[in-house]
Amino acid sequence: MSRIAYVNGRYLPAREANVNVEDRGYQFADGVYEVCEVRSGKLVDAPRHLARLQRSLRELRITQPMPLTALEVVLHETVRRNRVDYGLVYLQITRGVARRDHAFPQAAVRPSVVVTAKNLSYDKNQETAKKGIAVITTPENRWPRVDIKSVSLLPNVLAKQAARERGANEAWFVDTDGFVTEGSSSNAWIVTADGRVVTRMVDNHILSGITRAVLLEVIEALQLRLEERPFTVAEAQAAAEAFVTSASQLVMPVVKIDERTVGDGKPGSVSQRLREEFHRFAHLS
């Protein structure tokens, strides 16, 4: 847990890091967030995360509480105060505190801003990547605006928990046409037998992942073939490789999908190479 959290202008010890019970984030899931990787105490791809945050705010018409440059200062300061070398920084902005009413507050309300940061074990992450993870699949049951990175995450919570209970690390949502949309907290990818890297195109049914976007640049630089299109569970299970991307997992090989082994059951060479190359392309600030 974050030892020091930024809450509406103040840096507070975790136990005092509180928001009001009538914060609309608490009563209505009326807020957005970003999770940014921290490496050597620096932010990975902060400008892209902040640009996406700005888009999420705009889509929900939540007032941007401060300039992005000021937000980046708060991210850095929270990382510094928590002495995070490798880990994550979390930023949440909600519509603010108001008397409970579904519609937006009619008087101007100041949005709530919360930032936390925590250390993670990079070695543990690397060890997991060496073995690869298992994923399960589950019917897509989220609303059709998951392109907005909102805290309305209850379906994601239940999917991730189902994965854990079946010995897997991630759950892939599958739409009514049988196509994988994305994971509960990651984007989904496969590599075909002839080396094409496939991931779903960006629309309202997936979040436009920052790690995903950077990886597209890596793929281009390595002159790999890319296809942005949906794929089915069966295609993924029969693929040469599969992996997921997210700020916390980076490029994480998938070796099992719903009890079916992918490839030879070990992380594939393309996935491993993309994982290794990723940080040459990521932006540190």
Add this chain to the structure above:
Amino acid sequence: MSRIAYVNGRYLPAREANVNVEDRGYQFADGVYEVCEVRSGKLVDAPRHLARLQRSLRELRITQPMPLTALEVVLHETVRRNRVDYGLVYLQITRGVARRDHAFPQAAVRPSVVVTAKNLSYDKNQETAKKGIAVITTPENRWPRVDIKSVSLLPNVLAKQAARERGANEAWFVDTDGFVTEGSSSNAWIVTADGRVVTRMVDNHILSGITRAVLLEVIEALQLRLEERPFTVAEAQAAAEAFVTSASQLVMPVVKIDERTVGDGKPGSVSQRLREEFHRFAHLS
């Protein structure tokens, strides 16, 4: 706003009524709630609200934090401390505070319990009911488990705001088959030209409203004909009467649906009678 709120065992002034920023209700919408009408300082249909709360908790596998009888004591005490005569009491329970991770916390975590209460103007509610309200319609875009009364309410927030911006009080969600599911914070009803009262049957696509359930008893006692089935927007617009039900609005006549006048544009006689009779059937405690 509630002047005194119950938060995890303590009655606190509103400004000190806080929860931790890592409460899963704030970061994941991982919590449930109930809103109960207060009349003459008493709770309306508390046993039904608490039974539904218990079901919501069970569906999400959130530990019930205390016996229902103890929760009812907290509801009463919060009403008393806020000197609510006519108004609402709000109860929220989340999975608790834990280091951020989508899956359920692996160590046992104490659920968070928050209760607030506020006075409302009964006269204002009555005045609105005399004129009736306008509703708009909007495509159903919520997840398929709205039978769970969770705080994952972002689509409801956006729908209610859209209604307000179009001069209406409520938005009805319409499924892909063209049938009305329910309102953003109410159940939807119509009365046919030959006096049948129609409302959608209870399934995963609507919340099983307490006011709805009590009204079914009123309808039976008054020997009105009832049909529990879906209806389309066109059928509602052409109906003799329409209304919505909720703990805060009770039976509220609808006189306009998407710019089309319902009946003669005034609250219908069946709606008005049901509104008047409602409190003879509601349980006070």
